[in-house]
Amino acid sequence: MKESSLIKNVDLFLDDKPSVYALRDRAKKCLFDYGFPTKKNENWKYTDVKEILIRDFDINQKQCDGECCCKNKAEDSYFIEFCFCAGTLHVEDFVLPEGVNVIPLPLMLYEGEYKKYLFNAFDLKKHPFACLNGMYLEQGLCIIVDKGIKVDVPLLIKYKNTKSDNIQMNIHNVVVLEKNANLSIVEEFYSKVDNSYLLNIVNEIYLKENSELNHYKIQKESKKAYHIALNALKIYEKAKYKQYYVSNGAKISRNENEINLEAKDALAEIYSAYKVSKDMLSDITTNVNHNVLETSSNQYAKAVLEDGAKAVFQGKVYIAKDAVKSVGNQLHKALYLDGDAELCCKPQLEIYADDVKCSHGASCGEIDEEQLFYLTSRGIAKDVAVKLITDAHLNEIYSLIEDEVIREKFII
Amino acid sequence: MTTPLLVIKDLHACVGDKEIIKGLSLTINKGEVHAMMGPNGAGKSSLSYVLSGKQGYEVTSGEIVFKGKNLLDMSVEERAREGVFLSLQYPVEIPGVGVSNFLKHSLNAVRKHNGEEELDTINFMKLLRSEANSLGINPEMLKRFVNVGFSGGEKKRFETLQMALLKPSFSILDEIDSGLDIDALKTVSEGVNNLRNEDNAFLLITHYQRLLSYIVPDVVHIFADGKIIKTGDKSLAIELEENGYASFLKED
Ligand SMILES: Nc1ncnc2c1ncn2[C@@H]1O[C@H](COP(=O)(O)OP(=O)(O)OP(=O)(O)O)[C@@H](O)[C@H]1O
Ligand SMILES: [Mg+2]
Numbered sequence: 001m002k003e004s005s006l007i008k009n010v011d012l013f014l015d016d017k018p019s020v021y022a023l024r025d026r027a028k029k030c031l032f033d034y035g036f037p038t039k040k041n042e043n044w045k046y047t048d049v050k051e052i053l054i055r056d057f058d059i060n061q062k063q064c065d066g067e068c069c070c071k072n073k074a075e076d077s078y079f080i081e082f083c084f085c086a087g088t089l090h091v092e093d094f095v096l097p098e099g100v101n102v103i104p105l106p107l108m109l110y111e112g113e114y115k116k117y118l119f120n121a122f123d124l125k126k127h128p129f130a131c132l133n134g135m136y137l138e139q140g141l142c143i144i145v146d147k148g149i150k151v152d153v154p155l156l157i158k159y160k161n162t163k164s165d166n167i168q169m170n171i172h173n174v175v176v177l178e179k180n181a182n183l184s185i186v187e188e189f190y191s192k193v194d195n196s197y198l199l200n201i202v203n204e205i206y207l208k209e210n211s212e213l214n215h216y217k218i219q220k221e222s223k224k225a226y227h228i229a230l231n232a233l234k235i236y237e238k239a240k241y242k243q244y245y246v247s248n249g250a251k252i253s254r255n256e257n258e259i260n261l262e263a264k265d266a267l268a269e270i271y272s273a274y275k276v277s278k279d280m281l282s283d284i285t286t287n288v289n290h291n292v293l294e295t296s297s298n299q300y301a302k303a304v305l306e307d308g309a310k311a312v313f314q315g316k317v318y319i320a321k322d323a324v325k326s327v328g329n330q331l332h333k334a335l336y337l338d339g340d341a342e343l344c345c346k347p348q349l350e351i352y353a354d355d356v357k358c359s360h361g362a363s364c365g366e367i368d369e370e371q372l373f374y375l376t377s378r379g380i381a382k383d384v385a386v387k388l389i390t391d392a393h394l395n396e397i398y399s400l401i402e403d404e405v406i407r408e409k410f411i412i
Numbered sequence: 413m414t415t416p417l418l419v420i421k422d423l424h425a426c427v428g429d430k431e432i433i434k435g436l437s438l439t440i441n442k443g444e445v446h447a448m449m450g451p452n453g454a455g456k457s458s459l460s461y462v463l464s465g466k467q468g469y470e471v472t473s474g475e476i477v478f479k480g481k482n483l484l485d486m487s488v489e490e491r492a493r494e495g496v497f498l499s500l501q502y503p504v505e506i507p508g509v510g511v512s513n514f515l516k517h518s519l520n521a522v523r524k525h526n527g528e529e530e531l532d533t534i535n536f537m538k539l540l541r542s543e544a545n546s547l548g549i550n551p552e553m554l555k556r557f558v559n560v561g562f563s564g565g566e567k568k569r570f571e572t573l574q575m576a577l578l579k580p581s582f583s584i585l586d587e588i589d590s591g592l593d594i595d596a597l598k599t600v601s602e603g604v605n606n607l608r609n610e611d612n613a614f615l616l617i618t619h620y621q622r623l624l625s626y627i628v629p630d631v632v633h634i635f636a637d638g639k640i641i642k643t644g645d646k647s648l649a650i651e652l653e654e655n656g657y658a659s660f661l662k663e664d
Contacts, residue, residue: 369467374504374558377464377576378518379492379525388517392557394506 004036004053006168006198012138013106020109020137021398022117027134030124037128046344047254047283052226056166057198059136078405079156079186082141086161087169087199089139089207098151099181105140105172114142117174121204122232129228133170133202140172145181145211154184154216154406159199161191161225168198173205177211177239184214186406189221196224196251203231207239209263216406217255219247223280227253237263244401246394246410247282249272251307254283261288261295261326272301273397275390275412276309276341283312286330290323291354299330302397304390307339316348319356327357334364335393337386415480416441417582417613423474425462430456431472434638440582443610447624447649448617450635451657456617457501459635460584464498465491478582493525495581499571499588501617506558511570512540514558519577543576548599564591571646572603579607584615589623601626621653634660 014020015146036053037044082092082102084163094102108114124131143150177183184375189199199221207213221227227250235241245255259268269289276282288297299315332345347360375385391411401407418440425433432455440446450456459470463476465488476483485490506514513589519539520530544554549569559567568588575583589597598638604614604627616627624632624646632648633640634657642648642660652660 084490368504370504371506373466373488374500374506375509375514375518376488377466377492377498378514378579379521380514380517381489381521382487384517384521385489388509388514389506392506395508 002292005056005133006053006132007031008059010059010136012136013311014109017110020055020117020174021113023115024053024137027124027137029130031128032133033137034125034128034131042312043126043285046314046346047281052198052228052252055166055198059168066390074087076360079154081158082157083160084139084169084171086164086167087171089141097149097151097153099146100151101144103142104370105142106138108142108174109137114174114176116144117176117204119204119208121206121234121260122230123205125169127230127232127256127258129200130202130230130232133172133200136170137172139170140174141175142174143183143185144176145178145183147178148180149178151184154186154403156186159189159201160185160340161195161197161199163192164197165195166197168200171199171201173201173203173214177204177213179209180209181208181211184216184403184406186216186409187218188354188409189217189219189227191222191225193222194224195221195222196226196294198226198228201229202231205231205233205241207233207235207241207266208296209236210238212240213324215241215243216401216410217243217245218256218409219245219250219253219336220412221250221253223249223251223277225250225253229254230256230258232258233268234260234262235266237266238265239267241268243268244397244410244411245270245271245272245274245284246397248412249274249276249280249282251279252281252283254285256283257286257288259286259288260298261290261292261297263292264294264376267296268290270300271397271409272313273394274301275306275394276303276311277306278308281310281312284313285312285314287316288318288326288328290317290319290326292320293323294325295323296327297329300397301332303332303334303343304337304393305334305341305343306337307341309341309370310344311341312344312346313362314346314348315360316350317356317358317360318352319351319358321352323353324355328351328361329358332362333393334362335390336364336366337390338366375406414442417479419475419477421475423473423476425458425463426470426472427458427468432638433462433468433506434606436639438472438633438640440613440615442581442613444628444631445607445608445614445616445629446631446633447629448615448633448635449649449652454636456635457586460498460586460615460617463491463583463584464488464496469601478509486525489521492578492580493522495582495612497580499568499575499583499585501586501590503559503562503567503571507560509558511554511556511558512537515540515574515577518574522578539619539635540577544573547573547576547603548596549573565596568592568600569596572600576603576607581612582615583607584617586617587619588616589618598626621649621652622647636661
């Protein structure tokens with residue numbers, strides 16, 4: 001493997017515990033065997049990470065920016081809040097509803113009970129940045145919702161980096177919804193306008209029979225940030241996963257979903273709304289494996305692309321030989337603002353079963369001149385009119401969110 | 413004499429390579445209502461676009477002076493803020509943009525230009541509801557997206573509502589009567605008549621005398637092949653309705 005300055009020697013908590021060391025070592029070996037992705041790697045064809053690999057990002061050693069909201073349930077809060085400050089989980093003392101267990105990753109590693117959920121929802125070999133993440137396995141949350149528990153307060157996980165520059169943050173979360181459980185999780189990423197860092201996050205999510213997870217991801221980060229995320233899922237019988245993602249980009253942003261539909265009537269829906277500005281790259285890559293019969297997936301993304309922006313939308317739907325009567329849809333709609341933007345849209349259908357319903361589509365358009373005329377002829381400034389029209393384009397995604405408080409947060 | 417509100421002198425305008433306005437002159441004073449009638453394809457809507465500054469309608473010669481200022485130097489939004497309003501023959505649908513959000517942006521842009529305070533949501537909504545009510549507009553319509561799914565008549569009412577809110581000094585109403593049922597025609601006409609005052613003026617583009625019996629014009633123009641070929645008072649519209657365009661076109 002080529003050297004990368006992202007790989008550092010650091011002392012990690014519990015490195016002296018063989019079972020923990022073994023996990024990290026497994027990830028490290030995998031990374032050394034398979035290497036970081038290059039453009040030759042089909043899955044990374046359009047997203048060149050070279051500029052990340054040469055950066056000498058420090059491993060963050062627990063510096064808090066001092067601005068944390070340290071309470072996890074403020075009296076008047078709509079959410080149960082957790083905060084990663086510059087990559088470090090800040091509160092460890094949680095007040096939680098009955099049946100909801102939140103364990104900081106170090107404690108989870110120490111106790112070992114839930115370790116079976118680590119590196120289990122995805123294949124390390126196929127996810128080099130998840131290997132990097134695994135090497136540094138230390139920061140993260142493990143969220144377990146017990147059988148039959150319907151959690152009516154959404155969890156809000158904030159990832160903020162408002163002070164630190166030039167660091168890498170590796171965060172690894174595990175979410176398990178036991179049978180018949182329900183949960184909403186909001187992930188909110190934000191930083192200063194111009195700090196540069198790598199945020200490398202892995203979420204391993206297990207949805208047991210008939211459980212439901214609404215996963216909201218809001219990304220409002222620095223134009224110089226690098227954001228690499230993997231959401232890896234195993235979804236079991238009748239369980240439902242819905243992801244709503246909004247982003248106004250980063251220098252390079254990749255939101256990757258690796259979804260395994262493991263039992264009948266499992267469902268995954270991924271809704272994305274994103275804006276990309278000049279010199280930024282936004283990549284949404286989703287790989288849905290319909291491993292058994294009668295499973296469904298839907299991917300719908302809407303993009304607004306400014307001059308000089310690059311967007312990548314890769315959606316792969318794999319339907320195994322026995323996965324008859326499965327449904328897999330994907331659709332991408334882009335709106336170009338004036339100038340040149342690059343859009344690489346790669347739908348992929350790999351179908352080995354008969355009697356399935358699959359579709360994919362892509363459309364791109366420019367701002368409608370008639371609409372723009374109508375708005376400006378009412379005195380509205382051109383830039384405001386453009387914003388109204390682009391917001392309207394993305395609004396179709398926001399409007400799918402039922403929770404008003406969360407929907408408000410999505411507006412970018 | 414006071415300066416006219418609008419003076420158009422020997423205006424020529426093209427769309428692409430095609431000349432559509434071919435030497436049009438027109439003066440409109442404050443307090444006046446002008447009607448413009450003319451055959452399909454004569455260039456009436458094009459004239460309205462030229463006046464509001466729409467991209468693609470290019471003035472090749474002539475001048476347009478509005479309130480003593482050169483209108484042709486202004487962008488679409490500047491003209492609107494100065495008081496030019498165009499009620500479109502075919503209002504545009506904008507899915508995803510809510511009616512009240514749109515109107516609030518619009519009204520506040522105009523107010524700001526006039527040095528007035530911008531309205532907050534509460535006061536804006538009060539005003540909007542009361543204006544909508546007097547035009548017989550169902551408040552449910554204010555929750556929808558701009559023109560999306562509006563019937564032909566609803567679209568025209570909505571154009572009138574915008575005019576009532578913005579109180580422009582010069583309104584061009586391009587076939588405001590098309591698609592309106594008899595009751596709606598009355599309501600919309602009343603709306604327009606209520607707005608008439610000594611400081612503003614209207615240009616009504618229409619094919620039918622009926623509208624002019626509700627909104628009585630001071631001047632009537634016959635517009636054909638890119639210019640005004642005859643000007644008269646309201647009796648000209650009646651004559652036109654009886655005889656059609658043939659006799660006027662021959663005279664030319
Ligand atoms: N954007 C355009 N591109 C090409 N031709 C155009 C365009 N706009 C107008 N025209 C042409 O210019 C001519 C005048 O059209 P305009 O819509 O102004 O007529 P009008 O007098 O309003 O007709 P009507 O009474 O049917 O509304 C027509 O021949 C029309 O096809
Ligand atoms: Mg017309």
